Every structure is written in C-alpha cells, then in structure tokens.
Amino acid sequence: MAQFITDLWDSIFTPGPTPSLLLATNATFAALQLVLAALLFATYSIHFVILSTLCAALWWSINWFARELVAVHAQEQEELSRAAQEVAANGPVQISESETEVETPLTRTKTQGRPAKSASKEIELGEPATGELKQRGLTASQGSKSSASTEDEWEKVSEYESEKTK
Known part of the structure; x- marks a missing residue:
C-alpha cells in the first residue's frame, strides 16, 4: 500500500x-x-x-x-x-540556406543560413529597435489619454521595411 x-x-x-x-x-x-x-x-x-x-x-x-x-x-x-x-x-537531412529574422523588443537581428530554432538560441546584437510612440489626441468621446495609435505602429513597420530594402 x-x-x-x-x-x-x-x-x-x-x-x-x-x-x-x-x-x-x-x-x-x-x-x-x-x-x-x-x-x-x-x-x-x-x-x-x-x-x-x-x-x-x-x-x-x-x-x-x-x-x-x-x-x-x-x-x-x-x-x-x-x-x-x-x-x-x-544520412543526415540537408538544411537549405535560408534567411531567418529574429526580432526581440530590444534588437532586430538578421541571421543567414541557420534554421529558426538555432537562430532563436543564438541572438546576435543588431541595431537597437528605435521608434518613438506618439500619444493620440483627446476627443470629446474619449475620457482619458490612449496608448500609442495603430497608425503609428504601421508607420514604424513601413519605415523598418523601407530600411530593410536599402
């Protein structure tokens, strides 16, 4: 027992x-x-x-x-x-050369030729993530200040995409 x-x-x-x-x-x-x-x-x-x-x-x-x-x-x-x-x-499986991006809140890193699992383990310090958040203006219907707007987030994404293509 x-x-x-x-x-x-x-x-x-x-x-x-x-x-x-x-x-x-x-x-x-x-x-x-x-x-x-x-x-x-x-x-x-x-x-x-x-x-x-x-x-x-x-x-x-x-x-x-x-x-x-x-x-x-x-x-x-x-x-x-x-x-x-x-x-x-x-024999072992061949992994093709691919480009993997790893993005953390502090850094943006681009790794080449590594699968996503190893890329997440080996984060290289890249350029610091930049971008300032803008506060939305108050309207009569809103009672308090709101957080960053969605439009500002889309602007940051499009800026990053344009920098990436250069």
Whole structure:
C-alpha cells in the first residue's frame, strides 16, 4: 500500500496517464457511484440518478482521454523510430540556406543560413529597435489619454521595411 501511495505521488509529477493514477481515478469514481447509488435507494430522489449519470459520463470521458493520450504517444514514438531509421539509411537531412529574422523588443537581428530554432538560441546584437510612440489626441468621446495609435505602429513597420530594402 505504501508503494502505491508513493507511485501515486510520483505520477502527479509525471506527464501522461500512469497506471497508478488511472487506478486511483477509477477506484474513486467507483466509490462515488456506490455512494450515489446508496443515496438513491435511501431517498428515491431523481437528483442522484442525474448525478450518477454525470459521474458515469465523466468517468468514461477521463478513461477515453487517457487511452487517446497513450495512442498518440505510441504514434509519436513510431514516427520517431521511423525517422531515425530513415536518417540511418539515407544520412543526415540537408538544411537549405535560408534567411531567418529574429526580432526581440530590444534588437532586430538578421541571421543567414541557420534554421529558426538555432537562430532563436543564438541572438546576435543588431541595431537597437528605435521608434518613438506618439500619444493620440483627446476627443470629446474619449475620457482619458490612449496608448500609442495603430497608425503609428504601421508607420514604424513601413519605415523598418523601407530600411530593410536599402
């Protein structure tokens, strides 16, 4: 029993459905169904029939979702093994020369020949992002100052695009 509790605690921090977590879930729903059945026979209230139906539907959907997760995980593992066999048979995949742009709030960087994943890891300091925001004027319908206007943002984009083509 102590081993089950330890496995259950560890399964909370493990992604995906684990056997101990599914066992605990199923045992809990079975106990809830028994309590609802006992309350139904004690009170003859339609409410317990409805609650029992909802409980059964939730119980079924949780088990269905767990089966789907296991199936998707198995499919991903199969695709990974197929890709590994393909790489082993054909050699590594060649990445074509491409141009990737990485833009952060502080810098604009242009990297060439690297895929997007490595470009995001290796950010080079480029020109600092510049541009000042203009405050909108107040009209009678606006009660307070607004943030930067959309038109100003489009102006910054078009300025950057024109600088990039030069």
